Amino acid sequence: MNSKAMFKLSYGLFMLSAFKDGKHNGCITNTAIQVANTPDRIAFAVNKGNLTHDMVKDTGIFSLSILSEKVTFSTFQRFGFQSGRDVDKFEGCPNYTKGKNGLYHLTEGANAVIEGKVVDQMDLGSHTLFIAEITDMEVLSEDPSVTYSYYQDNIKPKPQAAPAQAGGKTVWRCSVCGYEYEGEEIPADYICPLCKHPASDFDKIVK
Template sequence: MDTKAMYKLSYGLFVCTAVRGDKKNGCITNTAIQVASDPNRISIAINKANYTHDMIKDTGLCNISVLSTEASFDILKHFGFQSGRDVDKFAPDFPADSYAIAENGIPYIKLGTNAYFSLKVEKEVDLGSHTLFICEPTEMVVLSDVSSCTYEYYQNNIKPKPQPVGTTPKGETIWKCLICGYEYVGEEMPDDFICPICKHGKDDFEKIIR
């Protein structure tokens, strides 16, 4: 199969946030979609490796903030390139004016977003690497009229461009994700490596020597 066909699928980008006890957390996802209109239902698929996944399973609640074309790479890096198991993503050094608390007590992101949804889980489907949560929207708010950020827009306009071939020091080895274009630098990639953006594993990376 040609895995590059995955590039042809259209995705949005979202910050999925959850709260469990005193812990606030969030991760990047590309799988929030409306799956029914009467009654209105939204599905999200969250990788089981994400700390946010466990929080949603335990509480049955989350928020989805829709990233816009004004989103910065820093927001995607903050919520997508590190785990809530290791860091507090809502620590005091995360600007307080970049998020607010919705009526369900869960943060939503105000910076670089155009809407948010508060969701209540109705059903779960085990998909192997991911859990599919079928959710009832309990709150829906438009934050701006700026266009939503798609994967294509992220690749072309937000993601930092890789260095041209030949300029990477010492001929470093790059492993490039065929799904989203994320690049891992290192001679060997761990077998259990998960892409921080699209959550695909090592099998979906190709090795590039620069």
């Protein structure tokens, strides 16, 4: 079995936001799709370790900014590499506004916003799969939606190529966010502390 087959699945990228107890928060997700059209339904999966997960689970209300190819790496840093448990992610964020349901969505680097209400959910182990109905949606621009592979090829900064040296240090670099785990082998159950992606998303590099 080759787990790299998962990399052949195509994904969009999104900023999922929520609001609870006076706090706005959001995280980057690559797992949102339309799953029905009569009525319109979308599904998205969120890691249970994410604050956004708990906020959506508790309130059932969310806003999904569909990211476009104009999105900058700083958006991923702001919403994907740090937790709302530690910072206010919207503080200093230059490009957001309040939607019809009172939640924040991005106004630049996003081509549409979908607001919704969770109608069902399933425990998937590491993630919860939320099924939602749409309460409002708007198109923000005609820029193409960003794909996960476009992010990898054009938005995520390329790591500095370090020449391999005999007896050099082995690190495992997260192909999603660039976080480096030091060690000859990476534990099979390792989860990236920054972006929560699994060991299979890490590439071995000898520096």
